[in-house]
Amino acid sequence: MNPFTTLRRHLTPAQINVYFSIVCFFSPPVLGSLVSIAFNAGGVWSAILLATKRRRFNIDRPMLALTAAIYAYCAAMFLASIVNGTLAADLRLFLPLITLLLFPISYSTWSITEKTTLARIAILASAAACFGALVIAVIQYHWLGVRAEGGAGNAIVFATVTCLAVMICLAGALSGIEKRWKLMVLAAIAGAMAVVYSASRMIWVAVPIAGIVVLLINRRRFTSASVARFAVIGVAVALVIAAIGSRVILDRTDFLVSDWDALNANGDHSTALGLRVAMWEMGFSAFREMPIFGHGISASRALMKQGFQDQFGLNQGFSHFHNGFLTALVEAGLLGGLALASIFVIAVSNAARTLRVSADPVEWFGATVVLVAVITYLTGGMTGILIGHDILDSTLMVFLISGTYLASGRTIAPTGKSAPATAPGASPQP
Template sequence: MRRTDVARVSNPPKIGMVHKILLRRRFIDPILLSVLVACFPIKLGIDMVLLAFFIGSGIYLIAVGHGSRRLIDRDYATASLCYASVALLIGVYHGNIAENIRWIGLPLYFAVGVPLFTGFVLIKDPLRQIALGARVGLLLTFCLAIYESLAGISRIGLGGNAANAAFVTCVIAVLARFTAKNSPIYLPNTRAWFYVAIVPVIMTGTRSVLPVFAIAALVDVINLRGELLSEMRKLTRRRLIVLGLTCLTVIIATTYKTSDLLITRFENTIEEMDNLIAAPDGHITGLDMRVALWKGALEIFYEHPILGVGASESMQQIKQGIPASQREIYEEFVHVHFFVLDELRDRGGIGFIFLIGFFAIVFKKAIKGSNKDVQANMIIFLCVLVLYGSLHGMLLGDRNVAAITIVFVGVLATQRRAVCGRRVAKI
C-alpha cells in the first residue's frame, strides 16, 4: 500500500455539519412528507409546520450552495418567480398595500415552492410519499366528514369554508391516484381511493367539482377497459354478490345522510338556471350574484385592460355598480368567483398573461415528461382547477394555493430526480 493510501485511511475526510444533519434526516423526511399531506385537508396545523420545515430546509441548502440546487426545475422556478414578481410590482404600483396584501402575497406561494425541490432532497420518490399521505388523508377526511354530519352541520367544511374543503379534498383525491412503488398492503395502488372523496365532497354541498368524478371515471374506463373486463371475468358469483352488496350499502348510507342536501342543491341549480333563462322573479340566486359580479369585473377590465386597478379598489367599484336595493347582499364578497376575471380586474392583461403562462408551462412540463398514469392524473387535476375556479375563488385560499403547489412540485421533483440520477441527490 502506498503512503498516500495509508494517509487517506488513517485520516478520513471530515464530514461537514450540513452533511451530518442530512444523514440523520434521510429516514425521517419521507415520513414527514406523508404526514404533511395526510394532515392537509383536516387543518391540524401540523401540515403547515412541516411545510415550513421543508421550505426552510430548502432555502438553507440553496443559500449555502449545496449540490441539491440541481434538483430545482428551472422552468417551474422561472415561471413562478416571474408571476410572483409581476404580482408584487403591480401591487406596489396600485398602492393600498395593506388592503391588497392578500392578493399580492398569494401568488408568491408558487415561488415559495422553489425551495421545496431542495427541501425534498432526502426523499428518493417524493410522489410516492405524497400519494401514501394522500390516501391516509382521505380516510381522515371521510371520518371527519361523517363526524361533522352527525353533529348536525348541513354543509361540512372540515373546520373551515365548505367550498375550499371540497377543493382541497379533490386535490388530495388526485394525489392518492398516483402510483406508489412498494406500497403498503393497507394503502394499495388503486384508483378507488379517488372515488372515496365523493362522500365528503357531496357533504360540502359544492356542486362545481362533482363533474370531475364523472370525468375521472371516463378516463379510467378508457385506460383500464381491458383490465376491467379481465378482472370481471375472474370474479366468482359469490364475490360479485359481496361486491354488489358492499357498493349498495355505501350508496344507501351516503344517500341517507346527504339526500336532503342533494335535493336542496339540485333545486337551487334548477332555480338558478330558470332565473337566467326566464325573467327573474325578484329572488336573487347564487348564480345571479355571480353573473352580476362577472359583469362588473368585465367592466373594470374594459376600462383598465393593462394593469387593472387592484383587488380592493375593483371590488369597491363593482359593488357601486350594483343596484342600491341589492347592495347589502354583496357586502361580504371579496372576489367575483371566477379566477380569470379576478386576475383581470386586479392585475389586468399583464397579470393574466403571467398567470396563464405559469400554469401552461408547468402543466406542459409535468405531462410531457411523465408516464401515462401521471399524465391522466394531471389532466384530471387540470379539470379540478378549471371546474372549481370557474365558480369559486380558487387562488384566494392559503391551503388552495399550497395544495396546487404541492401537486406541481411533487410531480416535477420526482421527474428531476429521475433525470439527474443518484449522483445529484447523493448527500
C-alpha cells in the first residue's frame, strides 16, 4: 500500500491542515519555493475534495469581496491578451494566476482549522523561520560573500517573506496568544538581522513601518508607560541591529549614492537605480499608448526589451517594470491596475472593520496578519515585484487567507454544519 495513502488515512482533515500550515509559514524564508509547491498542490487537492463533496465551500462576506477583487485582476489580464490578440503567446505566462485563483478554494479548506490553533501555528512556525533565515543569511553573507537570499534564491523575495515572519513573531508576542513572548521577540530580532543581510533597502523601510503598526494595533493591551517602554526598547534593538549590520547598510547606501550621481551627472542607466528609472519611463510611456486594456504580458516584455535597446542602448530584459502597479497598468491597463489596487484596499478594509468592532485577540491577530502583508508587499512592490513571483504570490495568498479567516471568518466542519465556536482563551485542540 502507498505509505502516503496509509498516512492520510490515519490523519484527520484538521491534523493535515496543521502540518500544511506549518509548511506554509515556515518554508518561505528557509525553503523558498516549497511554499509554492505546497500551496498550489494543497489548492488542487482542495478543489478535488470540494468537487467530490468531501469539503464544503465556506463563503464569508470578507472572503467573497477579496475573491471578487482577485478574480477581477485575473480577468483583466486575460482580457488584455484577448484585446491585443496575444492570448496564445500569453497562455504559459498565465500559469502564476492559478495561485491567485485558488484563493476561495484554499480558504474553504483552511477554515476547518480551529482559529487559536492556526494562530499559534503561524506564530511558532514563523519564529522557526526567523531563526533559520538568520543562520542561512550569515552563511551566505559572511562565508559565501553574497547578499543573503535564503532559500528563495532572490534577495528581495527573501527579505519580503522574512519581514512577514518577523511581524508575525512581533504580533504574537504582543497579542498574548503565545505565552513564550521572549522567544518570539528573539525570533523577531533574528529575522530582522536576516533582512539586514539581504541588503534589500525597501524592505528595510517596510520593517519599521510594519513594526510601528503592530505596536499601535496592540497598544490597548498596555499602559502608556508600557507602550513608551516598548518604543524605547524597539529603538535600542534597532540601533544594535544597525550596528551589527553597519557594513551592509553602509555598502548599500554607498551604492545608492553612487548610482544617483551616475544617473544625474552622466545619464548612466546601467546601474540598479538607472535601470529602474529607465523601466519606469518606458512603463509610463507604454501605459499612455494603451491606457484601458494594456499591452498584454508578453507584448509588455517585448516593449521593455526593445525600449532598452532603442532609448538607452542597453541589452536588457526583465519580466516586470520594478513597480507592481506600473507593471499591471502596462500589462492590463487601468482595468488591471485598479483591480490589483482593489485587492489591497479590500484587505485593509476587512482588517480595519475587525479592529473596529471586535475585541477578540485572535481576530485582532488575524487583522494584523493582513495589514503587515499589505504594508510589506506595497512597500517592496514600489521598486520591485508585487504579483507574478511564485514564492511571493503563494505567501501573499497564505497571509490573506489565514488573516481574513482569523479576523472575520467562521470555522466550519469538513462537511455538514458549521463547527461550534471556540470561546476566546480556550485551549486549542489539535
